[in-house]
Amino acid sequence: MNIEEVKSELIKAPGNYYVAVQFDLETKHFGVYYMSGEEDEPENIYLSYEGGGLFSSDGEEADYDIDNLPDELLKLNFRFIDEPIFGYHADYLAYKLFPSLPNPENLYTEQDRHDFSLRLANTINAL
Numbered sequence: 001m002n003i004e005e006v007k008s009e010l011i012k013a014p015g016n017y018y019v020a021v022q023f024d025l026e027t028k029h030f031g032v033y034y035m036s037g038e039e040d041e042p043e044n045i046y047l048s049y050e051g052g053g054l055f056s057s058d059g060e061e062a063d064y065d066i067d068n069l070p071d072e073l074l075k076l077n078f079r080f081i082d083e084p085i086f087g088y089h090a091d092y093l094a095y096k097l098f099p100s101l102p103n104p105e106n107l108y109t110e111q112d113r114h115d116f117s118l119r120l121a122n123t124i125n126a127l
Contacts, residue, residue: 010037020076
């Protein structure tokens with residue numbers, strides 16, 4: 001679903017959450033965009049971002065004005081999730097969203113981490 005479709009859905013069911021993901025295999029940067037609405041005021045819709053490098057403690061967060069979005073965000077493809085997933089490192093966030101991936105806490109070698117990155121890229125490309 002694109003952003004406009006998600007906005008329409010959130011007005012109907014403001015307590016729901018939707019996510020879109022971005023992953024750059026070369027830099028190993030993974031990011032998640034969340035859209036949600038307020039149950040008391042369905043016209044209040046929020047878009048936030050959380051992401052960072054895989055297997056890094058560095059991370060970043062951002063909030064966006066839903067009425068003034070950068071063009072690249074308009075191309076995102078969102079999907080419904082049961083509950084929000086916040087506050088994790090990027091690799092664990094990817095694992096929580098895509099449980100078919102191996103648990104990154106058990107990946108110790110560079111090869112294991114590289115394989116995780118490839119599987120993540122393939123999983124996202126298959127969406």
